[in-house]
Amino acid sequence: MTMIQSAALVLGQAFLILAVSPFVVGLIRKVKARLQCRRGANVLQPYSDLAKLFKKGAVISSTTSWIFTATPYILFAFTLAASLLVPTFLSRVPLSFAGDVITVVSLLTVGTFFLMLAGMDAGSPFGGMGSSREAIVFSLTEPAMMLSIFAVGLTAGSTNVSTIVHNTALLQGIVTDPPPHLMALAALFIVTLAETGRVPVDNPATHLELTMIHEAMVLEYSGRYLALVEWAAAMKLLLMLTLLSNIFAPWGIAIQPDPASLAIGLGVWVAKVSALALLVGLIESMFAKLRLFRVTDLLGVAFILSLLALVFFYILRGRP
Amino acid sequence: MFDPAVIVPPALISLVTAHVAGALAPVVWPWSDRVKNWLTHGAAVAACTAGVLIGIGGLLASDPLAFSLPSTIPLLHIQLRLDPLSAFFVLIISVSGVAVSIYALGYVREFYGRHSISALGALYHGFLLSMILVVTADDGFFFLIVWEIMSLVSYLLVVTEHEKAETRYAGFFYLVMTHVGTAFIVMTYLVFYQQTGSFTFDSFRHPGEPLPDGFRTVAFVAALIGFGAKAGIVPLHVWLPYAHPAAPSHISALMSGVMIKTAIYGLIRVYFDFLGGAFPWWWGFAVLAVGAVSALLGVMYALMEHDLKSLLAYHSVENIGIILLGIGAGMIFQSYGLSHLAALGLLAALYHTMNHAMFKGLLFMGAGSLLYATHTRNMEEYGGLIRTMPWTAFFFLVGAISISALPPTNGFVSEWLTFQSLFLSFMLPDPLMKIVIPIGAAMLALTGALAVACFAKAFGISFLAMPRSPHAKHAKEVPMPMRIGMGALAAVCVALGLAPMVVIPMIDRVTSPFTGTRLAQSAVSESGWTLTPMGGEFASISTPVLMLLLTVTILVVLLGVVLIAGTLKRRFHKTWGCGITLQPRMEYTATGFAQPIRQVFSTIYRPTVKVEKEMLEESRYFAKRMRFEVHIEPTFQRYLYDPVVRAFNLLANRLRVVQAGSLHLYLAYIFLTLIALLLWVG
Amino acid sequence: MVHPDLGSQMVNVCSMMLLVTSFAIVAQRRLSACVDLFAVQSVFLAVTAALVAFLTGIHHIYVAAALTILIKAIIIPMILKKVIERLNVQREVAFVINIPPSLLICGALVILAFSVTEPVASLGFLLTKDSLAVALAIVLIGFFTMIARKKAVTQVVGFLMVENGLFLGATAAAYGMPLIVELGVFFDVLVAGLIIGIYTHRLQDAFDSVDVSKLTGLKE
Incomplete structure (x- = not known):
């Protein structure tokens, strides 16, 4: 790949992530509405919401500091940067050398860290409550995430997302040992729900301050700051869904950067992510939000599943 | 060609001279406290600068350098040896020393007229010099003497404010624990002495006939306990959260940042240098397990701590655990003959050792600044300090991000390397190891996440929102020298994160004599910008590129938002508090912030909650007075x-x-x- | 004939599901869901057995599979459901050890089972050799469930999980026991299920609870 090609691919991916992420959110909302026998808003509604928010002025709490106003930009930029390290429609991302899957997780963590700070910055008890809850959910998610990544990484012999995706894609639909893969998939799916603040861990549609986690942290934001935070949340969701689909079922992704396979890869990516979004919407409609201290049970299950994935990997592969 | 070794002897002489002069100058003449302060800490800056030169010279020198003084005491050889390992630790001590000495210029003003500046200065010099001697001593006997001097001097520094009962208790606790540790180190050396008949490290390194297995095991266990007590591994960590906060903050920065690293030095020296070669597998495993437990429990107890300095002290336990994870992984790989991976584990550990010295020094200085400005260590009485103390807040934030291992800072690089070396456990032949070591990685992940939570708490409660007490309300930014000291280490933290390709070849010179392999070529890609511990296909990071990427995205987002949406119409208004005016007392407290974590891990904390309510006589629904107390059980x-x-x-x-x-x-x-x-x- | 690798992978997937359902039982808060999950586990067990029968051509395993479905997936769950219905109010599982630590302990048990069977399994040549570790793990988890849960119903489920584990182990190690032994075992399990069901009723009548820790009151 030449420099110009690489740059074009990176820019293209950035543009796609920015463009597709509100759609995923809209899709999930639509699915939920339909399952609740409502017509629901247009799938493209999130775009209009963002546009409206960008146009509006912002009310800023006078108790806040520069952390509060800087956080949306930091969050947005770090999430976008993390998205550029993950293969979407092309298995080998030009920037993949700059960071592996652990880096992706860490970049997202920076955003979470600043959001927790911003939640506390206004001095409102709601923000503090959100940050405090985010701290525990996020902490318990991390070990399950790391172990499931390990289990997946073992199959591909790497922690580089591009390498994992590329090697799995080359297998052409034959995963030699389904059990570890399936269990790691289940674990990472639970992790995704927890990380992106979805039911049954958090409810993105809630208007009750006492049950909020993510929404409570961003309660004080308005105008373009809120737009950036929401957009970043959508990108994070898209990023996690992309990781899930491309790590476990990368088929159809472009292995070579030629126009035909890129076009196919793009279509397949949108289809896979949409399918996962449907699933998330379905789960949000089927399950109730768990009490905060029941979330540990769920994340415990995720941890055990990823541990079992690891054990099974060695049971099946460990010996000659 | 210029031999870097030539700068070492003159630098060593100037180091010793500056220390002696700095220690004695304030004593010989009754200058004012201000002059004494400048004299003694100015000399310390000079001495530490010389130390930096020694460190760099020793690291780049082709052969270890040796110095000796005649001694009349039998068995005692006053011998110094500067091999890359020693030089590396000299470098760490000196770099922290420079920053902390500058900081002390401002911080010690607090003690004018209350404590003897000459005594404080003399002890400070003694402390710095003894640490340098500990990591360069080349004789067991001499090592023990300087080790003991280091312990005693640091004890005296801990009890600087001896008028407080809790400080005396902390000092006593520290004194007992450190001597228990020393006893075990003596035991380690006696094992070697018994076999070789000499206390010189050279004879330890090349015993006439190899040590029997039983003796080797005794030496291993005794060294782990002895150095572990100094490093603060669980369960020998209990003194640390008492002693480190009790000392004056610039001393805390050195103790937590640097002194406990001398124990890491001792462990690596004994295990890889003296006992080197093939270990039984369970040695490495024991170190790994101790590391994992220390890391997790350290951060968990830190979360429950609301005294900012104790919180940081518990984080030292955590980080020592992370360092031991790297060392343990390295030892396991070594015992299976995978020397390339052993080098990687050791590299991760040493990188983290250096990083921790930098950010922990920075954070302790930050905590010291808060103490200087507010006269309290209780986080619940801070709040809103980012407005009155912007510089301190910014530097503390840099330290917090580094210690939370967030990219693209130095903590991230070394923790990433530790993760990689744990991940590579799949190369081991033993199936049980393959499963258990990733669990260590999961524990490290949990540790990292809890550290993020803990520093969100520490920074958020201390610096953000409204001031929670009059102290915090009237706080002022600290004097310039203190800001320079913090700023220097903050810059080092960022630089170490951005330049792993400079640091790794340096550490490689340290590890290669022990593992017999060189990583420098393979671990850094050809272009020099990317870190590839096991080849680019396997895993790679490039912090400079990440940094560039992040900067570009932030700029593009900033610019893009303005271009698309125009300039922002902002209105400032006070935070909505359900219709009532928000009071600082209504803010989330540190205790409240940690409550979910306390509840989820109640098996470990065993909290006892006491609520006393006094109700109005007219109605039992209105409380007149309420008192809430929560304690966690000090299990150990x-x-x-x-x-x-x-x-x-x-x-x-x-x-x-x-x-x-x-x-x-x-x-x-x-x-x-x-x-x-x-x-x-x- | 199915490709042997594919066959052994299918067996592996099934035994994985057995283990996953064991964990699901440990992570469950509702009694009736525990019983349902046990029924699901038994179905997976039957499928595993049928797969082994199909792949090896040993026909009497089919009989065992059918009996598994009949007794463990239908009859015993029905009995237990009846018992739970009679309990009316107390439908929550009662814990001696809470869910997250239970899960961690069970995870450790799996690792133990895996490392213990490692030397045996690496010598094996049967296509089910990998299931041995899973079987032992299920036995251990079943035992643990009996210890860590208070109510009699959960103890029955634990006991039956042990039985499922043993059955899987027998299939894994030796392609099943002789038919007559298996029939005997099934009969035993059925009788045990009945007896414990009746015993639970009695317990409910006597103490107004099925919490077996109440039995300590009997020693006086």
């Missing part, structure tokens, strides 16, 4: 230390019979001992 103290202390007290009571108070009886004891000795010898 209660179940491990208290029984031992009780047993000792009991024994001491029994032995009291011997103490009759009669001079004649005492003389008789001495006499009888003499006779017994004569009989035994004869």
